[in-house]
Amino acid sequence: MTARIGSQRPRHPLLAVDAVHAHYGKSHVLQGVSLQVADGELVTLLGRNGAGKTTTLKTIAGVMPPSQGRVRFGDEELSRLATHQVAKRGICLVPEHRGVFKLLTVEENLLLGQRKNSPWQLADVYRIFPRLKERRNNGGGQLSGGEQKMLAIGRALMNAPRLLMLDEPVEGLAPVIVEEIVAQLKVIRAAGVAILLVEQNLEVCTQLADRHYIIEQGAIVHEATNAAFLADDEVKDRYLGVGIL
Numbered sequence: 001m002t003a004r005i006g007s008q009r010p011r012h013p014l015l016a017v018d019a020v021h022a023h024y025g026k027s028h029v030l031q032g033v034s035l036q037v038a039d040g041e042l043v044t045l046l047g048r049n050g051a052g053k054t055t056t057l058k059t060i061a062g063v064m065p066p067s068q069g070r071v072r073f074g075d076e077e078l079s080r081l082a083t084h085q086v087a088k089r090g091i092c093l094v095p096e097h098r099g100v101f102k103l104l105t106v107e108e109n110l111l112l113g114q115r116k117n118s119p120w121q122l123a124d125v126y127r128i129f130p131r132l133k134e135r136r137n138n139g140g141g142q143l144s145g146g147e148q149k150m151l152a153i154g155r156a157l158m159n160a161p162r163l164l165m166l167d168e169p170v171e172g173l174a175p176v177i178v179e180e181i182v183a184q185l186k187v188i189r190a191a192g193v194a195i196l197l198v199e200q201n202l203e204v205c206t207q208l209a210d211r212h213y214i215i216e217q218g219a220i221v222h223e224a225t226n227a228a229f230l231a232d233d234e235v236k237d238r239y240l241g242v243g244i245l
């Protein structure tokens with residue numbers, strides 16, 4: 001059973017993942033994952049390596065259809081939709097490996113993501129990520145790791161997401177770049193975009209999140225508000241092995 005501490009689950013969630021199972025061949029990786037994200041909320045999915053975080057994001061994004069369970073977004077059932085249909089409804093996944101087109105310029109990468117009538121135009125993305133503006137004519141392959149992450153997030157914004165799913169957006173980046181990306185995520189969130197964040201850097205997670213879910217062996221074992229999570233060293237130690245933050 002999932003422990004819920006200080007958890008304020010949304011009454012009318014934007015995203016509702018309900019008892020989702022997923023398999024890689026015979027390997028039963030997700031074993032009944034349930035989680036919710038409200039409009040404009042920032043929620044993290046935490047857990048040790050191999051716990052099922054990336055697979056959960058892939059299942060929501062339609063990359064991997066659930067073998068059981070349901071994914072609802074607003075009033076609609078997504079569970080059987082293809083990736084491009086899920087993206088059209090406003091869910092964008094920014095994968096861990098940045099997904100930048102290396103032979104296209106920064107600006108071409110961004111324009112490739114643009115949806116008709118998107119409230120996010122180039123100027124908006126450049127305002128949030130001034131580095132991308134400076135590098136607009138550079139090839140994607142010439143960017144640093146941090147700039148590539150920014151580009152992948154910027155391109156997702158051009159697709160007008162209501163929910164942005166980020167898989168380890170600051171992994172392997174220098175602290176100064178991590179700070180920059182955290183500040184940028186705050187701005188994106190303040191613009192009303194809900195975020196489901198998978199990230200190993202707990203300091204980043206607790207700077208940003210409203211709520212946290214912890215996944216272990218393909219099931220959610222704990223959920224808590226940010227304040228309750230911060231105060232609970234036992235949970236951090238038991239499920240994440242990180243002790244005091």
Ligand SMILES: Nc1ncnc2c1ncn2[C@@H]1O[C@H](COP(=O)(O)OP(=O)(O)OP(=O)(O)O)[C@@H](O)[C@H]1O
Nearest residue numbers: 024025027029047048049050051052053054055056
């Ligand atoms: N393409 C695949 N084929 C087979 N098994 C896979 C595949 N991708 C992941 N797995 C397995 O599924 C389980 C969950 O993987 P997943 O990538 O979702 O974990 P994670 O929590 O995101 O971990 P990490 O932080 O290491 O990425 C792991 O045991 C992993 O080895």
